[in-house]
Amino acid sequence: xxxxxxxxxxLNTGTPSKQRVIGTGVKLIAVQLKADDGTFNQIDxxxxxxxxxxxxKINHEDPSKRWYPIGSFTNEEDVRGDAIxxxxxxxxxxxTQQGVRSYTGWNINSSPAYEKILDSFKCxxxxxYSIDSCGGLTGSISVDGDKLNPIRxxxxxxxxxxxxxxxxxxxxxxxxxxxxxxxxxxxLRVINETEITADLLRAEGLTAIKGVASSIxxxxxxxxxxxxxxxxxxxxxxxxxxxxxxxxxxxNNTTNSAVAITSVTEAPKGTYTFVIPAQSASxxxxxxxxKTSGNKPGVFxxxxxxxxx
Amino acid sequence: xxxxxxxTFNEEVIKGMSLKQFKESHKxxxxxxxxxEVYYQINPKKSTKDA
Numbered sequence: 001x002x003x004x005x006x007x008x009x010x011l012n013t014g015t016p017s018k019q020r021v022i023g024t025g026v027k028l029i030a031v032q033l034k035a036d037d038g039t040f041n042q043i044d045x046x047x048x049x050x051x052x053x054x055x056x057k058i059n060h061e062d063p064s065k066r067w068y069p070i071g072s073f074t075n076e077e078d079v080r081g082d083a084i085x086x087x088x089x090x091x092x093x094x095x096t097q098q099g100v101r102s103y104t105g106w107n108i109n110s111s112p113a114y115e116k117i118l119d120s121f122k123c124x125x126x127x128x129y130s131i132d133s134c135g136g137l138t139g140s141i142s143v144d145g146d147k148l149n150p151i152r153x154x155x156x157x158x159x160x161x162x163x164x165x166x167x168x169x170x171x172x173x174x175x176x177x178x179x180x181x182x183x184x185x186x187x188l189r190v191i192n193e194t195e196i197t198a199d200l201l202r203a204e205g206l207t208a209i210k211g212v213a214s215s216i217x218x219x220x221x222x223x224x225x226x227x228x229x230x231x232x233x234x235x236x237x238x239x240x241x242x243x244x245x246x247x248x249x250x251x252n253n254t255t256n257s258a259v260a261i262t263s264v265t266e267a268p269k270g271t272y273t274f275v276i277p278a279q280s281a282s283x284x285x286x287x288x289x290x291k292t293s294g295n296k297p298g299v300f301x302x303x304x305x306x307x308x309x
Numbered sequence: 310x311x312x313x314x315x316x317t318f319n320e321e322v323i324k325g326m327s328l329k330q331f332k333e334s335h336k337x338x339x340x341x342x343x344x345x346e347v348y349y350q351i352n353p354k355k356s357t358k359d360a
Contacts (some may be wrong), residue, residue, distance in 0.1 A: 219334060220334075244310065244312065244317040245310050245317035245318070245319055246310050246317065260319060260321065260322050261319055261322070262318070262319055262322045262323065262326075262334060263316055263317065263318045263319060263323075263335065264316065264317050265315055265316040265337070265338060266315045266316075267315055267341075273337060275334050275335060277322065
């Protein structure tokens with residue numbers, strides 16, 4: 001609120017000869033404000049944002065610590081509304097609080113399934129790192145000045161809508177939201193694109209892979225992989241082909257131990273027959289994709305399999 | 310890992326198996342793979358021991 005900083009101290013008005021201005025975000029990276037373990041998701045000033053750093057954030061095993069790239073956006077608008085004022089009988093006014101800053105952007109040629117993905121953020125306290133057209137990353141500086149926080153979003157204002165194509169316009173997913181009113185523009189800071197070697201502008205979130213298990217025994221199972229996005233009837237376009245044994249990880253949750261895969265055979269395309277060392281009846285297994293160190297980062301597979309009793 | 314046709318085999322696991330165990334666990338590949346050849350490709354020193 002506007003009364004918060006009135007302590008009577010005037011800051012010096014000199015500025016450096018070179019200042020980095022902030023552009024609107026063409027890509028947004030959504031991040032939960034606080035992870036499930038209670039730690040804040042932040043960028044420490046000692047961290048180097050290289051491609052390995054970015055890949056690790058996007059592929060993080062803990063969804064509450066993961067980075068979720070959204071966009072790219074066009075026709076973006078990021079404006080702060082007029083301040084709220086109290087007007088007095090002599091015509092003068094006093095500002096009582098800053099106006100709301102809101103963002104609107106279009107993700108063109110996206111399908112309605114993308115809106116479903118964006119809808120999932122509505123019930124989470126999250127913020128965004130904004131990536132401008134230069135590749136710079138904007139966040140909100142922490143109180144101690146050592147960290148860059150995601151800029152808090154008013155999650156109740158998060159409003160993705162689908163705009164259908166017309167004879168003169170393309171289809172698009174429109175995102176509109178308000179930044180949290182406690183976020184001050186004066187706290188925005190940019191990590192300059194010259195300090196970043198990761199390709200932020202091309203960052204993509206994980207693609208969810210659906211796995212259906214069958215023919216489950218103590219020594220193996222069959223797993224059919226598909227991309228469960230916007231394909232309804234044409235199943236051939238949604239299969240996930242050309243994965244190998246090294247792309248998968250199997251974990252026995254009952255014994256709390258990794259299971260070394262003996263072999264994986266793909267036949268037909270997108271269907272994989274696994275041979276594993278003998279597990280016990282009723283054991284609970286989880287099959288995932290190997291992310292940062294394997295051949296298939298950028299996707300998310302998580303299938304639970306129960307060995308029959 | 311080694312790839313033979315449409316199958317990737319984990320050499321480290323198969324090195325600990327006998328030929329009989331390997332064949333029994335890969336019966337679904339009998340018609341498409343020469344299992345004995347795959348086994349000895351991974352376990353060349355065992356060629357005179359396993360029957």
